Amino acid sequence: MKFDTPATTNPIDQLKVIGKPTDRIDGPLKTTGTAPYAYERHDAVDNPAYGYVVGAGIAKGRIAAMDLAKAKAAPGVLAIVTADTAGKLQKGNFNTANLLGGPEIEHYHQAIAVVVAETFEQARAAAALIKVRYTKTPGQYDLEAVRKDAPPAEKGKNDVKIGDFAGAFAQAAVTLDATYRTPDHAHAMMEPHASTAQWDGDKLTVWTSNQMIAWGAGDVAKTLGIPKDKVRLISPYIGGGFGGKLFVRADALLAALGSKAANRPVKVALTRPFMFNNTTHRPATIQRIRIGATKDGTITAIGHETWSGDLPEGGPETAAEQTKLLYAGANRLMATKLAVLDLPEGNAMRAPGEAPGLMALEIAMDEMAEKLGIDPIKFRVLNDTQVDPAKPERLFSQRQLIKCLETGADTFGWSKRKAPGTARDGQWLTGMGVAAAFRNNIVMKSAARVKLDAKGVVTVETDMTDIGTGTYTIIAQTAAEMMGVPLDKVVVKLGDSTFPVSAGSGGQWGANSSTAGVYAACVKLREAVATSAGIDPTKAVFANGRVRSGNKSVALGDAVGVNGLVAEDLIEFGDLGKKYQQSTFGGHFVEVGVHAATGEIRIRRMLAVCAAGRILNPKSARSQVIGAMTMGAGAALMEELAVDKRHGFFVNHDLAGYEVPVHADIPHQEVIFLDETDPMSSPMKAKGVGELGICGVGAAVANAIYNATGIRVREYPITLDKLLDRLPEVV
């Protein structure tokens, strides 16, 4: 099905199942520990051996010598694979550094060997016996140091120059020119990257933890140099990803290589202390923002330049993207620079670009509002744009940013906000902050297969993944709505590369695109079922487990007969995304307390108001948003991969050193979804929320801290040491 004209009324609009806050259908499995993750496939794989990965001890250089003798002789060892013995490997399409390093070392903890043994304990002990001698070469690990020479990313093709930014900024009555810094962030999903691999002749099956099954199967095949149809990836449950499992990582490759070498199924999980430098991370940014406005607060010039670094052939953190679309302003400059750094590979993490971009932009807007003496919400409202500022003829499909902010202000009690540094609750300085949330709505081709059996049970198969997003449930809701059956008559099977290729989980495109793919398949199935029941498909009504038209009504199971019926289709998107700018919007509201003596920062209240198209399941969508708010709180207050600029690695590479929020950091969170349907997005009229929820949170926290203390911090995370010297005397 090609989606190239705005959606009109369709069966989804019945909202009998869609739009209900349904409990997740995978809940009973997850809460009882019976949902199997990649390392736990006792049900599928007999007698696996255990692989343990050895990582490079330097950031850049060469392996001069590697002595495997002791490790090979260690008890239980079945095989050791290194770059020397792995055979020819190609780099996957989605990898920047090789997953198996050697002799060249591209980054710290790059995998250089896998030791396969009978038991986990034996593999781990043997891995420690591998002796490596390195020749170190100098690397560049300091973004600040290479910033000034960093060239435009992708030759500047995504940069924006509209009007005369420099001139307008120079002439503006009120200006801000400030630089903001966000550090490297770790996904730190709870399930470490893990894979179980098994060869059957030349066929490879990998039970893994991966957000994008088709990309993954393709890259496993490419890396190993085998046909894609010989690779099967299975990933029904994924213990979190946040972008960190978009791509095949060392666990999958080394499980496959180890399995081949040991002639046994092999399972490999990356250890937690290894993950931070071995896998990908969200790159640090330096962002310069310049805003010029008239005295009444109309933005006349807006400039956002951003610098980040990555390994050679890597990509930038596109932190200036949202600034192209979020606010009006006749004269515009957006530029993205990319330096080469020899730190571990930078890549996508939840709302890449916008998450760090809004951490900066939305402080800048707060600073600017203050300079202008205008309420920060009013300042944003004043500079709202209903068109793409670069192409004024291009409208937003939906844009309710103002309503998000105003609804939030009313709900949160924004009017009670006091002047900076003047509100106090005992030992705590208190303050409120706001930020706009913005994230584009991307649509991706997505296919599904739907079966209806003689018992009237609908089974959906698609290689879509559920990374905690609630995919199982919204797909079941979609199929139930389309086929007119209750939810418990729907079976959803996900995450298998033998299923039709879906959008996968990334870029907050998963929910809308994958359910639209299921919609398309169900449309086809409805036609087939109606025809089989002798009913005109154009007049068929699917409800209560039956298909009917006029006086004729047939139970679905009877309609399809003993063999059932199967339909497969995909949703493809035309150019509605070009004609209309599709984005999601929100407003984040945060209240913090800052301890007057110690500077400790604690979040007291959080509210997000989101406008993101039709909300398919308000319960799981709300969870997406509160989870993103939590991650945003972490980015604001504690998360930072600390770079050792001498040795080129992230020093705090475990969950004690890389602090993410715990229960005690997070108050009760409120989420409001504005009533919205977006007929430009898909037949589902839905958009994503999983990334919108993190966009702007950090700045809302930062702005609340400013409101509480009068101290402006432009370098994340905002930790107490950055406030301490400017806090009031302890009396």
Place this chain on the structure above:
Amino acid sequence: MRAFTYQRAASPAEAAAAALKTPGAKFIAGGTNLLDLMKLEIETPPHLIDVNGLGLDKIEPTKGGGLRIGALVRNTDLAADAKVRKDYAVLSRALLAGASGQLRNKATTAGNLLQRTRCPYFYDTNQACNKRLPGSGCSAIGGISRQHAVVGASTACIATHPSDMAVAMRLLDAKVETVRPNGQTRVIPIADFHRLPGTTPHIETSLQPGEFITAVTLPKPIGGTHIYTKVRDRASYAFALVSVAAVIQTDGTGRIALGGVAHKPWRVEAAEKELPRGAKAVSAKLFANAVPTPENRFKLTLAERTLAAALLEAKG
């Protein structure tokens, strides 16, 4: 993790003797720090002596009006003990500020005293660390050092002691009771128990080879207002940037000990004499010889301000 042999000890003396017999052997009680380090081969004991069955899990009154805390009393039980809560609240508070509920259920009194540093370079076997590999150097110096010591450190090591409990023990003048492999017992004042790094940061305590902690005793209660303020970025389940243990009497005198600033719980008795003159004066004496790094200089300000807040709190 290296392979090891394992025995369950039948008595403290037997445990101590067994430890001496196998060089590098370790006692294991809660295991929450030892196993963590063994997995990374930072600890590589060839032999483990399980001391959990020794019955050292009681909290009893001493003749002097104090408390004897068995070495194996779990952190949860010590924090929840009615006498500790009433008379040694600073100890209860310190324990409850540390780790997580799960860890406190396993971690023991002796094991907590013997926790090793959380310095990330100590934890990464690719990096130089004099504590882990004497003579290899200290990567934390000139590296990432926000968490590290500001006082009492050396050119060999700037690690901190991670324990909260030990800070309160130091404040309360606890004594460590031990038995040696020859069966002799001794009592080590807590002030002499933990060492500064000097040139031998790998030697962290005054325990002799095989020497086994049987109990920690507390002198009789000293009254006063008990405060334990732990400052950290995360609201819970994090090591201290700075912690302040204080017992303040109604006349303004009292005791102060700090965590998160040194290789051992940091108490300077001379500084306590300055208490009537306020936090600044106390802090000046506590940190007279401080050598912070650029990254952790803030701890000096933080400690003073946290102390000031604690003194305010004590006034009520």
Place this chain on the structure above:
Amino acid sequence: MDDASDPDFNRRDVLVGTTASFALTGGGTAAAQPIAVSAPVVSKVAFRVNGKDQVLDLDLRTTLLDALREHLNLTGTKKGCDHGQCGACTVIVDGRRINACLSLAVMHEGDEITTIEGLGTPTDLHPMQAAFVKHDGYQCGYCTPGQICSAVAVLDEIKAGIPSHVTRDLTGTVELSPAEIRERMSGNICRCGAYSNIIDAIEDVAGVA
């Protein structure tokens, strides 16, 4: 000497002989002897898991977590960090929650162990499991069994009057408040960020919601 390229520095056999090893055995002598890698030592251990007696022959190095996951196929207990830093491996041993990753299986001889599988099944959920479903107290599901085991134990701890970091009056009774629950649950990290819903679920079971 902090140059990681120094060849000696990365030769693990150098580390072997001289790794400082002083915790309980004291610091008087500078180093343990270099230790030859010996074959794993296997030991028998017997304990009860979810009401069922289990006898296992295990490499002594096997943690309780790996004994459950790899030997008893009880994979509901998760390995999130293997270092006591996340709480995904929380199980209840003799009535108390612990991190199964930081405990050797052999040290649990005779213990009564309850894992997530022992609390309920998909068709017969424990009230805490049902409350997590009702309040959407999970997303990816990986920390969830640990959160639930912890939550069950937390309510017992509060009932037993065990204080926490946020208990105002150490000599008074411990109240059942959101702040108390949050502090006590802080050893269970949820990166998906379901905290707000988890607290709602626990309060629901505790009867305070």
